[in-house]
Amino acid sequence: MTATGIVGEFLSLKEETDADLLTMQCGDFYEFFAEDAETVGRELDLKVSQKSSHGSSYPMAGVPVDDLTPYLKALVERGYRVAVADQYETDDGHARRISRVVTPGTLLETTDAEAQYLAGVVRAGPEESPTSDPADAEYGLAFADVTTGRFLVTAVESTADAHAELYRFGPVELVPGPAVRNDERFLSRVREDLDATLSLADPDAFAPGRARHTVREQFGAGALESVGVDSDRAVQAAGAVLAYVAETGAGVRESMTRLEAYHAGDHVELDATTQRNLELTETMQGGRSGSLLDTLDHTVTSPGGRLLREWVTRPRRDRDELDRRLDAVEALASAALARERVRDTLDGGYDLERLASRAVSGSADAHALLSVRDTLALLPAVADAIEGTELADSPLAEVIRRPDRETAASLHDELADTLAEDPPKTVTQGGLFRKGYDDELDAIIDDHEAAREWLDTLADREKREHGLSHVTVDRNKTDGYYVQVGKSVADQVPEHYREIKTLKNSKRFVTEELEEREREILRLEEARGDLEYDLFGDLRERVADHAELLQDVGRTLAEIDALASLATHAASQNWVRPELTDPGPLDVTAGRHPVVETTTDFVPNDLRMDRQRGFLIVTGPNMSGKSTYMRQSALIVLLAQIGSFVPADAATVGLVDGIYTRVGALDELAQGRSTFMVEMQELSNILHSATEESLVILDEVGRGTATYDGISIAWAATEYLHNHVRAKTLFATHYHELTGLAEHLDRVHNVHVAADERDGDVTFLRTVEDGATDRSYGIHVADLAGVPGPVVSRARTVLDRLRDEKAVEAKGGGSGEPVQAVFDLSSGQFAGAESDGGQVTEVGGSDAESGGGSDDAPADGPALDPETERVLAELRGTDVNETPPVELMAKVQAWQEELDAE
Numbered sequence: 084m085t086a087t088g089i090v091g092e093f094l095s096l097k098e099e100t101d102a103d104l105l106t107m108q109c110g111d112f113y114e115f116f117a118e119d120a121e122t123v124g125r126e127l128d129l130k131v132s133q134k135s136s137h138g139s140s141y142p143m144a145g146v147p148v149d150d151l152t153p154y155l156k157a158l159v160e161r162g163y164r165v166a167v168a169d170q171y172e173t174d175d176g177h178a179r180r181i182s183r184v185v186t187p188g189t190l191l192e193t194t195d196a197e198a199q200y201l202a203g204v205v206r207a208g209p210e211e212s213p214t215s216d217p218a219d220a221e222y223g224l225a226f227a228d229v230t231t232g233r234f235l236v237t238a239v240e241s242t243a244d245a246h247a248e249l250y251r252f253g254p255v256e257l258v259p260g261p262a263v264r265n266d267e268r269f270l271s272r273v274r275e276d277l278d279a280t281l282s283l284a285d286p287d288a289f290a291p292g293r294a295r296h297t298v299r300e301q302f303g304a305g306a307l308e309s310v311g312v313d314s315d316r317a318v319q320a321a322g323a324v325l326a327y328v329a330e331t332g333a334g335v336r337e338s339m340t341r342l343e344a345y346h347a348g349d350h351v352e353l354d355a356t357t358q359r360n361l362e363l364t365e366t367m368q369g370g371r372s373g374s375l376l377d378t379l380d381h382t383v384t385s386p387g388g389r390l391l392r393e394w395v396t397r398p399r400r401d402r403d404e405l406d407r408r409l410d411a412v413e414a415l416a417s418a419a420l421a422r423e424r425v426r427d428t429l430d431g432g433y434d435l436e437r438l439a440s441r442a443v444s445g446s447a448d449a450h451a452l453l454s455v456r457d458t459l460a461l462l463p464a465v466a467d468a469i470e471g472t473e474l475a476d477s478p479l480a481e482v483i484r485r486p487d488r489e490t491a492a493s494l495h496d497e498l499a500d501t502l503a504e505d506p507p508k509t510v511t512q513g514g515l516f517r518k519g520y521d522d523e524l525d526a527i528i529d530d531h532e533a534a535r536e537w538l539d540t541l542a543d544r545e546k547r548e549h550g551l552s553h554v555t556v557d558r559n560k561t562d563g564y565y566v567q568v569g570k571s572v573a574d575q576v577p578e579h580y581r582e583i584k585t586l587k588n589s590k591r592f593v594t595e596e597l598e599e600r601e602r603e604i605l606r607l608e609e610a611r612g613d614l615e616y617d618l619f620g621d622l623r624e625r626v627a628d629h630a631e632l633l634q635d636v637g638r639t640l641a642e643i644d645a646l647a648s649l650a651t652h653a654a655s656q657n658w659v660r661p662e663l664t665d666p667g668p669l670d671v672t673a674g675r676h677p678v679v680e681t682t683t684d685f686v687p688n689d690l691r692m693d694r695q696r697g698f699l700i701v702t703g704p705n706m707s708g709k710s711t712y713m714r715q716s717a718l719i720v721l722l723a724q725i726g727s728f729v730p731a732d733a734a735t736v737g738l739v740d741g742i743y744t745r746v747g748a749l750d751e752l753a754q755g756r757s758t759f760m761v762e763m764q765e766l767s768n769i770l771h772s773a774t775e776e777s778l779v780i781l782d783e784v785g786r787g788t789a790t791y792d793g794i795s796i797a798w799a800a801t802e803y804l805h806n807h808v809r810a811k812t813l814f815a816t817h818y819h820e821l822t823g824l825a826e827h828l829d830r831v832h833n834v835h836v837a838a839d840e841r842d843g844d845v846t847f848l849r850t851v852e853d854g855a856t857d858r859s860y861g862i863h864v865a866d867l868a869g870v871p872g873p874v875v876s877r878a879r880t881v882l883d884r885l886r887d888e889k890a891v892e893a894k895g896g897g898s899g900e901p902v903q904a905v906f907d908l909s910s911g912q913f914a915g916a917e918s919d920g921g922q923v924t925e926v927g928g929s930d931a932e933s934g935g936g937s938d939d940a941p942a943d944g945p946a947l948d949p950e951t952e953r954v955l956a957e958l959r960g961t962d963v964n965e966t967p968p969v970e971l972m973a974k975v976q977a978w979q980e981e982l983d984a985e
């Protein structure tokens with residue numbers, strides 16, 4: 084049965100939109116019907132009633148018109164896109180139409196201080212992409228934050244890079260282009276990494292010509308060229324995002340005043356995994372607390388906090404910019420008083436970028452404009468706090484000069500001269516403006532005041548003129564203005580009093596004059612409300628016209644806040660200014676982990692890496708501090724490349740082009756995040772992407788598989804990184820065997836986290852020293868864990884034997900399978916089995932540096948026991964083609980028995 088009436092109208096409007104929910108204005112309420120009512124009832128704990136409509140009954144839930152915003156916000160934050168149908172007047176009554184769709188990425192009413200990005204992602208279609216492998220496809224990305232007006236575009240060259248950018252920005256809503264839309268693999272990774280609503284935009288909006296047109300219309304004809312966007316993909320993403328914002332009807336498109344293009348190459352590559360591993364903005368367990376950002380963030384404003392987050396997730400490679408930031412941080416760090424004055428001044432500010440967007444969308448009220456006024460006032464105040472102090476010679480003086488201070492001052496003055504100090508919350512009632520702003524308004528206000536004065540003095544006049552003792556003048560909704568006279572004197576009222584109501588102790592009267600004054604007051608109030616509303620609209624538009632200025636001022640104050648935050652942290656934790664070289668060594672004296680040092684009595688450690696010492700194998704017992712050491716090293720480089728001081732006594736940091744990490748398969752496995760496949764994908768990405776200028780951190784590569792697979796992969800990866808990639812690499816491993824590589828590969832060096840063992844007790848010293856650990860502490864841990872004594876001592880014997888032989892047998896997968904190869908530690912080769920041995924050495928390259936030697940000749944002579952050797956010799960000597968199957972089976976069985984008997 085089709086619904087008619089109001090529910091029918093609702094359902095047919097719902098057909099028009101692809102939003103998840105629709106709400107429709109019905110007089111003073113916005114109503115949700117049918118399934119939408121049930122969803123909203125469930126999500127927001129809203130009362131659902133039944134609406135009877137033409138013989139049927141439908142669930143219905145409503146909210147008062149003035150209260151819609153918080154409900155919308157709550158729904159959108161739960162990931163729903165909500166269409167809003169407003170009621171409007173027509174000649175014959177009223178009608179309704181969808182005026183906007185509120186989505187997570189276009190919601191203006193957010194109270195969250197974090198950026199709120201809407202992202203568009205476009206991939207070159209197969210016809211444009213020379214390879215069929217989407218891993219190497221070109222992507223265009225656009226990020227719009229309608230709440231602050233930021234709009235950024237970029238193009239990247241691989242799927243991993245596209246994911247990395249998305250992870251950096253953490254968009255709340257994603258609009259995928261045609262090729263991405265159907266790529267389930269891409270989208271499922273997005274779902275894993277981000278808490279973003281996926282929304283479909285009009286496919287036509289992605290068409291290159293149309294998209295280009297949209298971008299030009301928004302930012303001006305030459306904008307694309309002037310910021311150097313030459314990727315069609317980037318233009319498509321940008322055009323589609325703009326079109327999507329317009330389509331939702333939030334009225335915020337104009338807030339995006341400037342096209343910012345960035346090249347991923349300007350920043351340090353940080354893939355999504357690395358951002359997560361280094362716990363930049365949240366910890367591995369989730370949550371901001373304990374992350375690098377959380378530790379560093381002493382900003383006093385939300386725009387400052389947003390900018391700091393941006394810096395932390397987008398370290399830079401541009402040395403001039405970094406030196407500029409470092410100069411500013413240095414000045415602020417050493418001038419404590421001036422710094423505190425700057426921060427105290429900033430503390431009084433509001434979020435100008437967001438206020439600009441609200442002015443543009445027409446949702447700013449008088450209080451919002453007062454906030455604009457108050458924040459604009461900070462500009463000269465902060466300038467004073469900089470220009471009159473030791474900070475005057477620092478780059479801060481330049482930062483504060485960036486916005487157009489004159490225009491900012493005149494906008495400030497206009498707002499200060501115009502708006503009343505304590506205006507009402509609504510903009511329709513009047514009371515928003517100061518006197519003297521507009522003659523017509525002043526005349527209305529004068530008349531209004533005169534009429535009010537007449538009313539205020541009426542009671543006294545009536546008492547005096549008519550000798551009435553108990554008289555008051557008041558108003559209410561039903562009676563309007565009236566004169567109330569006590570019952571005892573009610574019969575003394577003059578004749579022109581007209582009685583309108585009798586109460587228990589009094590009577591109410593009106594007079595003709597009172598009614599006339601009442602009409603006049605109402606007329607004046609309405610005229611004042613209307614005029615002020617118009618004037619306010621004009622004022623708000625003038626503010627909106629200055630959106631770009633407000634954004635400039637907002638970003639300037641944010642930058643000073645972020646720099647002061649870095650300085651505050653540096654001063655309180657005794658961090659030092661890193662010396663940057665490009666490229667150059669990494670030389671850290673007494674380095675600390677920036678987060679761990681705040682909660683622990685931290686043991687500082689040195690780190691020295693350069694061309695000759697480019698690859699460090701880090702060994703040490705479990706829990707000794709290997710991961711911490713490696714992460715602290717990566718974080719020190721990262722901090723230097725955001726322009727921060729670093730936790731060390733001295734540091735020289737050669738700038739890197741990327742930081743890559745593969746951390747703790749086991750930790751991640753425990754959290755259900757990783758599989759061996761993921762581990763290998765990450766390793767593969769590192770081997771493909773890292774360059775000689777990169778920093779690579781590998782923690783326990785190969786742990787997710789059988790030991791010999793693991794060692795082989797770790798071994799080969801080390802050789803490849805050393806010989807081909809030549810990135811600065813820190814590799815922690817519990818495969819003690821790998822430490823032998825230092826003898827074969829000239830840039831590989833061993834370091835270990837020291838531990839002291841006395842009387843069976845291990846003390847972690849946490850100091851990192853040159854050389855490999857002379858032992859693995861795994862057996863010690865087994866002992867501590869209560870593994871039975873005989874097992875522990877047998878393990879020690881086996882370990883000693885293996886060490887003595889300096890060889891590890893590499894076996895096949897299942898038990899009882901024949902021995903396949905011998906992994907000879909002194910040569911770094913697999914030996915003994917033609918096929919598998921050859922294959923493994925090939926992975927690492929048969930580079931002369933890797934120890935040389937041929938594939939099949941064990942360099943150090945046989946390492947197998949004589950029993951096994953005999954079986955092997957027989958096996959080799961058996962001609963499979965010549966031996967009858969039954970005999971072959973018998974032979975195999977005999978071999979197996981011989982091997983088992985060992």
Ligand code: ADP
Nearest residue numbers: 679684685686704705706707708709710711849
């Ligand atoms: P590993 O990687 O060797 O298993 P971790 O790096 O995870 O060890 O460190 C183990 C524990 O030791 C952590 O709780 C860490 O906070 C602490 N730790 C690590 N390095 C230091 C240090 N230099 N000073 C003080 N505590 C440290």
